[in-house]
Amino acid sequence: MVDPAIFEHLQTKINEDSAVREELRSKTQELEKQGRTTQSILSRAHSIPVAQIQATVSDAEKSIFAQVSTIGEISGVASNQPYYKYNSMWTKHMQDTVFSIILCGWLGGFKHVREESQALLTIENVGEILKGKTPDRDAFHLTIEEYLHAMISLIEELARLAVNSVTLGDYHRPLEISQFVKDLHAGFQILNLKNDSLRRRSDSIKYNVKKVEDVVYDLSLRNLILTTKSENQS
Template sequence: MAQHGMVDPAIFESLQEKVDQESATREVLQEIVQTLEKQGRSAKAILSRAHSTPVSEVQDVVNSAEGAVRHQLDSVTKLSEAASKQPYYKWNWIWTHQVQDTIFTILFCGWLGGYNSKESGRLLTIEEVGEIMKVPVNLKDRDAFHITITEYLLSLVSLIEELSRLARNSVTLGDYKRPVQISQFIKDVHAGFQILNLKNDILRKRSDGLKYKVKEVEDVVYDLSLRGLMPKEDS
């Protein structure tokens, strides 16, 4: 009598079902993330106008940028709804870059005086960013969509890189106050990073580059002082 195989084909049928479910999940998430990426590019394009806009007119750029960020926030809401049905760390790689871009655009808007900052130069906290995005931050007690501290810090490094460019471009616009303001801000953030004991390799690598940004902006300020262009303290 012929022996039947000991492997039940139903095992593979159920595996196929799981594979199909995973593919469907990936497609749903990727579609939202592609939209978020496009929206991020639009918001960044608007924010890049800050580099060629006098400070007196920057509020217009900020208002337009906040409008563009609202589209990103709509996508983040969709992403949060879809992703919270899934194990967070299994799928986080799909959206983390686009979420960092969203955090960056919010941080830059905030720094330029948006999000009720009233004046430029303010760093929005991770909690404030979470409130704007309407998502939890640094979740430990349940498996749901959230912003991680690493994502926030990587976005902050991007902000510093952007501000070091803004310092140079401000001089071109004849604005000698902003580089001094940026220099102080970057030093403060860099000092903050020195306190952190970073385990994440990417974050450690990128935050190591902050010292060069501190130096770049210090050079801009030093150059202004050599040329007698430093703003008066009380001005």
């Protein structure tokens, strides 16, 4: 005879799992909503000159800190469970949050966590902003894969920014972006990526690098870069 208590116990476990999933789903939906707000703020960088970027950066920082608060709530629930049981629920939103952080950092934000001349926020810098969610934690944490995905998204966004900067009459920024994305591309070539999704996405980097190079090449053909330099010297 089979004891019905076995199935009652299993149903209890199912109910507990459903409750955790529902709580995490609610919090990740809030994170996704906040993320859209942050990225909407950061998208202003495509339509305003560099001299006016600081207000956008400040607004983006405030929005990101709201996301950090929600991530803390997700961590509070998830850290009581096996990490890889639920991480698929939040990993894409973590990638998007980290992308916003490193883009905001590239635009001049989060100066308190980096060296003055540092253009790219390191994974440790991002972990500090996320209040300790670094890869050396066994509980809820920022993974290396999430950081690398965010970096690829940054390259894609900067390729767009290079084009839009020219539209705004800023001929120096594409040069800055070109050197930066080339450095990132060189860094990715060092990596031996095992994650299939990450490896596929990294293949797109060279196309975005070429996109920026084409912008710089077109500027040089039109002598716009030389004109800008001479104007700066005068």
